[in-house]
Structures are given as structure tokens and as C-alpha cells.
Amino acid sequence: MLELKNICKTFHAGTPDEKRALIDVTLTVEDGDFISIIGANGAGKSTLFNAICGSFMLDAGMIRLDGQNVTMIPEHQRARQIGRLFQDPMRGSAPDMSIEENLALAAGKGGWLSRVSAADRKAFRERLSLLGMGLEDRMRQPVGLLSGGQRQALTLLMATYQVPKVLLLDEHTAALDPGTAEKVLELTRSIVEDNHITCLMITHNMQSALDLGNRTLMMDRGKIIYDVTGEERGRLTIGDLTDKFRQLSGRALDNDRMLLGIDNKE
Amino acid sequence: MTLDKFLALGQTAMELGLVNALTVLSLFLSYSMLNVCDLSTDGCFTLGAAVGALVAIAGYPWLSLPAAMLAGMISGFVTATLQTRMGVQSLLAGIVVNTGLYSVNMALTGNKANLNMNKIPTIFTMVKNLLKDTPLAGQSALLVMLVTVALVVLFMCWFLKTKLGLAIRATGSNADMVRSSSINPTFTTTVGLCVSNAFTGLSGCLMAQQAKSFDINMGSGMVTVALASLLIGGVFFAKHRPIPLRAAGVVLGAILFRLVYGLALRLNMPAFMLKLVSSVIVVIAISGPYLRRQVPLMIRRWQAAREGRNADA
Ligand SMILES: Nc1ncnc2c1ncn2[C@@H]1O[C@H](COP(=O)(O)OP(=O)(O)O)[C@@H](O)[C@H]1O
């Protein structure tokens, strides 16, 4: 279970650039939840993920992960329990190292002086073949040679290799072409389901926000303004969501991409 | 040039090239793998030479090698701590340590700019004695260097494939990803610089013992010379090639650099040109690819300007 209690974050406090990115956000995520998060640019969605990962210290509030208070724990120590994917497929893997070496770091097994064993290699091969991209036959090639979609799929595999307590997906298909995005989304769904991973997914695609998962959050100006699950969510359409946004935020959704539910680069 | 002279030239180039190769391998770790340009190299090289010379003069030639490596490691630790834990920019950390090391080295030698090892046993004289009356006796210096460099290359190939080595390489390639593997980049940078500077220290130690003398300025410009050799080595085996090949390429680069330099001396190039030559090589190797990318742009500008003139006419 992931619990956020009254968390606040203001950037550049006390300057003309002051930006209240998270305002008193409280959220409880149950084990096995798959939550989609939508909201206009600058709403604070990525900042919410940064807070969970510990990229900065909170101004106020508390974060509890699986019963443990992690508010003061540095980023790299939390990382073992948190998997994260970014929009940029290049961010999740080391381009100068081979697929196998990247996976070895993600698997995190063995002591500092251990090397990749034949058994490790066999396990990597099996997991890679689940991606259906033929990467299992290219394990010694540098990751820099892979396409964006392949790299994002590999990052997904790396982030979930040791099953994380929570998986954070930050528009992780937005930089891919539509076909590849579809494929990576499908992989995401199956990996999350098979491993019963608790997952939060930011998306620009209203349709996948409603199709995937069991709960949807809408964020605006540093706050969660709408939180929907169960039957009510089952009945929602994209039109309902945009109405909701207008009603709750007092503005129209300014993002065409979001209205149309297109999930690719213009 | 007679064959004899040429062979002698080749042998000197081999011996000096192999001594330098240790510093080049050190930069292979810090510059190519960890992506840190470690400007403390000059001072660290001299530090290794000073410590090694003092220990050898005290009567422990064998001990001089680990002692010089330990000294290098400590220097690397300081450089790493400055840049990872104390907010000093990476380049500045190296420069500051390099400057400080001058005083440290002077203090170590008791304010003497030179130490003479003519009459004392060094690693090289010890091995020469061991090999007395064997066919290898004449080549003992070369042998010492070959074995040392081979051991360091083997170590490097092993080390860079361990989990620690992978983490160090990943730190240079994508530090975000290291963090998300629950590894602290501060730790990997520190270990990387410690190991790398250990070899720089060893390199200085062997250089001094081979020359049978220590000089406070012997490390000056070393970082550029080593970088030049590293970049020449990179020409043989590019970034995506297996690490053992790249490490071998780096050693080859160091020897080749010395060979070309030796030849240039023969052709009456003054010895003081060494540093300018290495500077130019580094500039060409680094800015060459950049300039090559600019060429199409310049051609298009030139064409556009010409068309513009034609249109006006
Ligand atoms: N590290 C930072 N420094 C300053 N401002 C930031 C930082 N991170 C985010 N912000 C600001 O906080 C607001 C929320 O940003 P973000 O969480 O990235 O929005 P989004 O919902 O689009 O992901 C934006 O106005 C952004 O400019």
C-alpha cells in the first residue's frame, strides 16, 4: 500500500517564479490498484511521481510505502521498491552497455564482484522473449542500437525485473509511434497483471486512461480534483471526463491531444 | 637509419609506451568509462613516482609498487569526494587536487625537486638480477613492463564485467539509470576514481624507477599525453567494440604515440615539442568529428550566399 498524506511542494518559494506544484495532496493506493492519471500540462502529475521517488524533499507531508515511512529516504535507496518509466525511451537504460549488462544491473543480484552467470543469461533470455521483439537474440548488442519502442519495452522489463512495490509510468508511450505505443501498452498491461504490480500511469490518452486499470485520477493546478473507481468509472466516456474537467476546474481542457485521445507525436 | 638503430628506437618506444599505457588505461576507466575528465592525473603520476622512489630508496623496491598504488588511490578518493560530496565541479576538483599535490609531493621528498636512484635496487634491477644468465636478461625492463601492463589489462577486463564495473560504466553512460537500480552514483564514481588513480600512481612509480630518478615536474602534461594516446587507441577499436579489444587498442595507442614521437625526435624535432604535439592530437581527435559535422552546413551556407549573389546580378 502506498499512502501520501498532505504532501506539499513549492518550487522557487519566495521568488516571482514561485510555483505551487503540489498542494496538500492526499492519496491512498491499495495493493494491486492500477490507477490512470490525467490532467493538463503543468498540473503536477510528474511532480507527484518525483515526490514518490524522492527526487526532492517534500515541504510538508508524509509518504508511506508498504507500511514504511519513506519521506526522508534518499532516492537511490527507495528505487529498489519503485519502478519508473519516463516519456523519453532513452532515460531508462545505458546506451553504451549491452542488453545483457543493462538487465544484470536491473536484476541487482549477487555481490559487487559477481559476474553475469550462464543461469542469469538463461533467465534474461526467457524474460526478453516475452516481449516478442526478438531481443533475446541480441543480448550482447549495445542498447544504443535499439529503436525507441524496443528500448522502452526493455526499460519496462528492467523496471519490473525485481517486482516493485509500485510502478510509476509517466506518459511512457507518448514518444512512440501509434503502433509501437499500442504494443508497449499491451506489454505493460500483461506484465502488470501477471505480476500483480501496483501501478500508477500518467497518460495523455483519455481512452487508455479509461480502458486500463481500475481507478482514474484527474489533477489540476497541484491538486487531485477528481477520483473515480468502480461502477461510476465503468460508465464514463471521454465526453464525461472533459465535462467533469470543465466543471471542476472552471476551465476547458486546453489540450487537443487529450480531447481526441490521440496518443502520438504531432 | 640502420636496422639496429630502428630496433633500438622500437624498444625504447615499447618500454616508455608501456609505462605510459598504465596512465592511459587509468584514463580509459575514468574518461571513457566513467565519463569524468580527471585533471588530477599529472599530480597523481608524480605522487606515485615520489612515493615509489622513497619506498625503494628506503630499501623495499617490491613494496614500492603497492605503496604507489595506494597513494594514487587516496588521491583519487579526494578528487572523487570533492566532486560527489562537496559540490566542487568535476574539472575543478581535478585541478585543485593537482595543484595541492605539488606541495604534497615536495613535502614527501623533503623539499627536494630531484631524487636519485642510480645506486639503489629498483624493481628493474631486481628483475634483471633474477634473470641473470637467462636469454631474457637483456630484455628485463621490457619484460617487467609487459607483464605489468598485461596484468592491468586483464584486471580491467575482469573488473569492468563485474557488477561493480557495470555500475561504474552505467554511471558514465546514464546516471539516472544507475540511481533507479538502487546504486548510488556517488559510490560508483568514488570507486572508479580510486581504481583509476591507483594505476596512474603505479605508472609514475615505474617511470621513475626505469629512469632511476625522480623529478618533481615529471608528471607535468601527462594528462594530455595520455589522452592523446587514449584517443589514438580509440581509432583502432571504437566505442561499441568489446572491452578487451578496446583495452588492447589503448595500449597500442600508447606505444604508437611513443614510436611516432621517437621518430620525430630522430628527424630533429626538439624534445620540448612533445607537449604541443600531444595537445594538437587531442584537439584533432576531439574536435575532428565535430568539425566534420559542420562541413555540410558550411557548404550550404556558401552555396546559398553564391546563389544570392547570382540572383542579385
Ligand atoms: N524541478 C522543478 N523546478 C521548478 N519548477 C518545476 C520543477 N518541476 C516541476 N516544476 C513546475 O511544477 C509544475 C508542475 O509540473 P509537472 O509536474 O511536470 O507537470 P505535469 O502535470 O505536466 O507533469 C510546472 O509548472 C512546472 O514548471
Ligand SMILES: [Mg+2]
Ligand atoms: Mg509531466
